Amino acid sequence: MPTARETTVEKEASLTGISLHSGAKVRLTVKPAGVGTGYQFRRMDLADQPLIPAFLEKVKQVERATTLAEGSVKVSTVEHLLSALRGLDIDNALIELDANEPPIGDGSAAPFLDLLHKAGRKELDAPRATFEIREPVWVTSPDGGYLAALPHEGFKVSCTNANHTGHHTQFLSIEVNEKNYAEEIGRARTFVFYEEVEPLLNKGLIKGGSLENAIVIRGESVMSKEPLRYPDEFVRHKILDIIGDLALFPVRIRGHILAAKPSHGLNLQFAKALLKAWKAYQSSLMPVENIPVGERALDTNDVMKVLPHRYPFLMVDRVLRFEGDNKAVGLKLVTINEPFFAGHFPGHPIMPGVLQIEAMAQVASILLLRNTENAGKLGYFMSVDKAKFRKPVMPGDTLLMQVELTKSRGKIGKAYGQCLVNGEVVSEAELMFAIMDR
Numbered sequence: 001m002p003t004a005r006e007t008t009v010e011k012e013a014s015l016t017g018i019s020l021h022s023g024a025k026v027r028l029t030v031k032p033a034g035v036g037t038g039y040q041f042r043r044m045d046l047a048d049q050p051l052i053p054a055f056l057e058k059v060k061q062v063e064r065a066t067t068l069a070e071g072s073v074k075v076s077t078v079e080h081l082l083s084a085l086r087g088l089d090i091d092n093a094l095i096e097l098d099a100n101e102p103p104i105g106d107g108s109a110a111p112f113l114d115l116l117h118k119a120g121r122k123e124l125d126a127p128r129a130t131f132e133i134r135e136p137v138w139v140t141s142p143d144g145g146y147l148a149a150l151p152h153e154g155f156k157v158s159c160t161n162a163n164h165t166g167h168h169t170q171f172l173s174i175e176v177n178e179k180n181y182a183e184e185i186g187r188a189r190t191f192v193f194y195e196e197v198e199p200l201l202n203k204g205l206i207k208g209g210s211l212e213n214a215i216v217i218r219g220e221s222v223m224s225k226e227p228l229r230y231p232d233e234f235v236r237h238k239i240l241d242i243i244g245d246l247a248l249f250p251v252r253i254r255g256h257i258l259a260a261k262p263s264h265g266l267n268l269q270f271a272k273a274l275l276k277a278w279k280a281y282q283s284s285l286m287p288v289e290n291i292p293v294g295e296r297a298l299d300t301n302d303v304m305k306v307l308p309h310r311y312p313f314l315m316v317d318r319v320l321r322f323e324g325d326n327k328a329v330g331l332k333l334v335t336i337n338e339p340f341f342a343g344h345f346p347g348h349p350i351m352p353g354v355l356q357i358e359a360m361a362q363v364a365s366i367l368l369l370r371n372t373e374n375a376g377k378l379g380y381f382m383s384v385d386k387a388k389f390r391k392p393v394m395p396g397d398t399l400l401m402q403v404e405l406t407k408s409r410g411k412i413g414k415a416y417g418q419c420l421v422n423g424e425v426v427s428e429a430e431l432m433f434a435i436m437d438r
Contacts, residue, residue, distance in 0.1 A: 004127065005125070007121050007124060009116065010119060012030060012032070013115050013116075014027060015028055018104060019102065020101065020107075027097065028096070028097045029096045030094070031093070033093050037092040041096075042095065042096045043073055043097065052074075052075050062267075078244070080109045080241075081095065083240050084113050084116055085247060086246070087182070107190040109240055127337075130251055131249070131252070132151075135151075135277070136149065141269075144261060145260055147260075149255045154177070155255070156173070156176065157259065158172070158256065159173075159239050159259040167220050171232075172239065185239055185243070188234075189213075189229065191217055191237065193216075193217050194217065212225050245264060250275070303316050306365075313358075315359035316331070316366070316401070317330075319331075322367075325405075328402075332359055333399075334398070356419045357384060357427070359401050360418070364431055364433065367415070368413045379436075381431070384429050384432075387428070399420070401417060401418070401419055403415050404416050415430070416431075
């Protein structure tokens with residue numbers, strides 16, 4: 001399975017229009033950006049043309065739209081553009097605009113889809129990072145709303161837009177990707193309840209709003225310049241907003257998102273909960289990097305001096321430490337680039353159990369072959385006993401192999417090994433070797 005790579009737009013492209021809340025005319029230009037840049041907004045109408053990165057910590061307001069700020073400089077209503085960028089599989093882009101808000105267009109992401117199709121898409125020379133949901137993450141709101149993330153291979157959203165009126169409640173569950181986003185999600189327009197219009201106007205919002213760029217719901221009636229584009233257009237737009245708000249998360253998300261009564265405020269609260277879970281996962285890997293490395297620890301080059309194995313069958317990246325002559329801790333970084341992922345459950349990549357046993361065996365071989373009397377020899381498998389596989393090992397995991405020699409007499413050696421991920425045993429086995437001349 002080929003590794004997904006980061007992307008950006010191929011060339012710059014522009015559009016003009018009226019912004020929703022300020023009612024100002026605005027010109028927006030999207031330009032290519034480099035690896036790891038993400039989405040950045042540049043206010044061309046201000047002195048020094050300040051830059052605002054589309055990061056979660058830059059969110060300053062979530063009433064009826066998502067607003068980013070850097071100091072006193074703001075850019076508002078970014079969710080439709082960010083949704084289009086994420087929906088069309090674009091990771092990095094510089095967005096220049098000469099007002100504080102992108103054009104609202106027809107109230108959907110359609111104008112931005114047209115813009116991005118003109119700009120094109122190109123791959124960059126860097127693998128794309130992904131946060132794979134492995135444990136449930138959720139948030140709730142006082143009105144009964146919630147967002148949750150569950151493990152899933154791909155990106156799926158199941159959403160209901162239940163509202164205070166009891167009218168036009170809809171539900172949709174859909175796998176979202178760059179192939180179906182434009183047709184299934186991107187054209188769904190924003191909507192507002194009639195009784196909310198006057199309070200929003202009194203707050204100085206929706207000055208550019210009209211039936212050309214929003215659907216107005218009054219009781220069971222729907223007011224719009226054109227007929228509904230989908231029978232369930234309201235819930236589809238809610239999914240559009242969820243995708244746009246989650247585009248503020250640092251990396252792609254792989255999981256199943258469940259939502260009821262979502263809002264920009266709840267979406268961003270959920271994104272922050274995901275960020276906390278992601279950082280906790282990252283920090284769980286840090287102790288691996290901080291294990292004290294003794295004088296006899298081996299780097300990759302040292303490992304290859306002892307073992308005859310080479311890529312793609314060398315399963316030990318480093319030996320972190322030895323404990324006496326009978327114990328060792330080895331490490332392997334399991335990446336999506338491993339050759340076995342292309343054919344071993346490619347839709348749900350997991351490391352084969354037999355290769356985990358091989359990784360333990362290679363650490364055990366290092367223990368045996370570092371003995372002076374065995375220098376220059378080879379360790380051959382004779383048997384595997386009491387092998388157990390407790391949890392799957394997936395791309396992105398750091399595999400620790402803990403091995404202890406239980407017998408070493410003459411040409412025969414026995415060892416007990418465990419593989420661990422995040423401190424939990426994922427596999428274990430008893431191994432027997434024969435030491436042979438090369």
